[in-house]
Amino acid sequence: MPVEEFVAGWISGAAGLVLGHPFDTVKLLGFFKGMSFPIASIAVVNSVLFGVYSNALLLLTATSHQERRAQPPSYMHIFLAGCTGGFLQAYCLAPFDLIKVRLQNQTEPRAQPGSPRPRYKGPMHCAASIFQEEGPRGLFRGAWALTLRDTPTMGIYFITYEGLCHQYTPEGQNPSSATVLVAGGFAGIASWVAATPLDVIKSRMQMDGLRYKVYRGMLDCMVSSVRQEGLGVFFRGLTINSARAFPVNAVTFLSYEYLLRWWG
């Protein structure tokens, strides 16, 4: 099994993350301490996504990353490989994403005397508290919504990227840096447009159970969110998600492509 895609996925995910971190922090008007935790989590998640995607394509088409420029896979194969990568990465992402959402939603001021203390002191304390208070399954709260969010959207992500690269690159050649940047940026936006409705539900499910339980399940969360806030609830955060997605994914794909060309 080729492993360079896993390593390239790790490094390119970290590069995208450094760009996206400020957007991630303002998204929920909270705070997210330090970069070490997100870098550790992106190591696992992005390398699983890119590594599984590339190896699934290898299984489906019997072509390596280098051979795929001369023999492009069908869009159906790209979609299936993307969905497989998205499905497996969602399970790896679930505990990290839960901790991130809990920390970002923690808005108690930290330094003011007399104000309530933040519930979690940091990512490790957050993980340990969830484990103690909600059990091991608590760490996977919202994992279903995350899987539903990421499985099809990762298919869309890779189809958009490969489709745009194919459109603007002469037969058999590697796409130029400008093409990779634009295709990567639009792939990020397309995936977030598709993902935002379930992203809203996922975050609500992950916050549920913190003080008391509000929702009976994902469907209940969807129905009561629409009843209370209207259909617009599904598009909450779409603008910031898209603004963040373009630079993050442009840089992610550029570094991924160049690392693989460099090693290949």
Ligand SMILES: CN(C)C(=N)NCCC[C@H](N)C(=O)O
């Ligand atoms: C849930 N969705 C839409 C995605 N994960 N899309 C792929 C982009 C991944 C990239 N690390 C990012 O955070 O934009």
